[in-house]
Amino acid sequence: MPASAEPRRVLILGGTGDAVQLARALAERLDIEATVSLAGLTRKPAPLPLPVRRGGFGGAGGLVDHLRAEGVTHLIDATHPFAQRISASAVEAAAALDLPLLRLARPPWKPGPDERWIEVADPAAAARALPAAARQVFLAIGRRDLAAFAIRPDIRFHVRMIEPPEAALPLPDHRVILARGPFEVDAETALFHRLGIDSLVAKNAGGTGARAKLTAAATLRLPVVMIRRPTLPPARDVESVEDALGWLASG
Ligand SMILES: NC(=O)c1ccc[n+]([C@@H]2O[C@H](COP(=O)([O-])OP(=O)(O)OC[C@H]3O[C@@H](n4cnc5c(N)ncnc54)[C@H](OP(=O)(O)O)[C@@H]3O)[C@@H](O)[C@H]2O)c1
Structure with missing residues (x-):
């Protein structure tokens, strides 16, 4: 300079x-x-x-x-x-x-050939779009917007976040999984399998480290409710x- x-x-x-x-x-x-x-x-x-x-x-x-x-x-x-x-x-x-x-x-991510995505506009629409038969749902959407999923008390939500929540989560049945990305496909697949996950909810964040969960879901043939990016x-x-x-x- x-x-x-x-x-x-x-x-x-x-x-x-x-x-x-x-x-x-x-x-x-x-x-x-x-x-x-x-x-x-x-x-x-x-x-x-x-x-x-x-x-x-x-x-x-x-x-x-x-x-x-x-x-x-x-x-x-x-x-x-x-x-x-x-x-x-x-x-x-x-x-x-x-x-x-x-x-x-x-x-933004695009669905791969083996991926079953249900694309929605926002978290409220994601909660409504979850399959009626869903019982064990992995929520990879951070801590905001969880309240929208309280309309499904029949579901156990597995909520991944970076740090423990400071207040009780607004979900009747849930467990918290503390982890900081990036994540690997094999580890994500093993985690979903171990927890008996039957559906995944994600935000279309893009990037590689956070995409592993989508490949894992495809491997296990799980539907993914994908929240589109806001404009x-x-x-x-x-x-x-x-x-x-x-x-x-x-x-
Ligand atoms: N939304 C997600 O899914 C998500 C996921 C991963 C990381 N994050 C990160 O978490 C932060 C908050 O996300 P959000 O969805 O709550 O955003 P947001 O709704 O756009 O932000 C809420 C308020 O937080 C303040 N803020 C946000 N980012 C800031 C920054 N980098 N520096 C200083 N102030 C900031 C601003 O306050 P003022 O209006 O008072 O300036 C903003 O109005 C962001 O920095 C984002 O990158 C968000």
């Missing part, structure tokens, strides 16, 4: 494995000062090699104030594709400040950390 050049100041909106990978790549760069922002929901998030700030901004207006105060020059939204509110705030705040904004999101306001999109680095390199 020439002595006179100002480093670029990047804010990464995180909460995903891709955000962690991007942070690792940017930590090596002398020409970029980057910070990661986390919602603060996970008590022990994956370690990051960059400064981290935690907690909401208070909507798009609060994000504008933060970006301005910190002199951020580039905003990268690497949040989960189902994190609608923060992504909308990012678009609004970037537009207000005329700041370059990039959204980093893996392409986000338009932004410049890339699908990989490499592409995000290319965007930064292009200025």
Whole structure:
């Protein structure tokens, strides 16, 4: 970097494995000062090699104030594709400040030839779409949106989450499985088999580590209720950390 050049100041909106990978790549760069922002929901998030700030901004207006105060020059939204509110705030705040904004999101999954998907718009529709005969259902949707499944008291829900819940889950019959991805197909298949799972509910997050459960479900011939991604306001999109680095390199 020439002595006179100002480093670029990047804010990464995180909460995903891709955000962690991007942070690792940017930590090596002398020409970029980057910070990661986390919602603060996970008590022990994956370690990051960059400064981290935690907690909401208070909507798009609060994000504008933060970006301005910190002199951020580039905003990268690497949040989960189902994190609608923060992504909308990012678009609004970037537009207000005329700041370059990039959204980093893996392409959504498509069903493989042996996969039996029932695609639905949201968690409430997923609960309604579960087969009438379902009794042991694996919920790989995080801790939000569980209440929608309380309409099926005849089902035992196996809920996978990263950390123990702080409050009782709003499901009459459930067990919690604590685990942090990425996951392997063989281990997922063995887990579903051991638990006697007969249906899976997932969000179409994309990526490889989280896809193992879909291959495992296909191996065991289980139906998958797949929640489609919400529509986000338009932004410049890339699908990989490499592409995000290319965007930064292009200025
Ligand atoms: N939704 C999922 O399925 C899912 C799955 C895995 C990981 N995550 C991660 O968990 C976080 C919360 O997800 P969500 O679905 O609750 O999102 P959300 O509905 O878009 O966010 C709710 C509020 O949390 C704050 N927030 C979210 N992400 C933030 C970030 N990276 N930095 C600072 N504040 C943030 C914002 O508060 P203010 O409005 O006050 O700014 C936002 O309005 C996201 O960072 C996401 O990447 C979500």
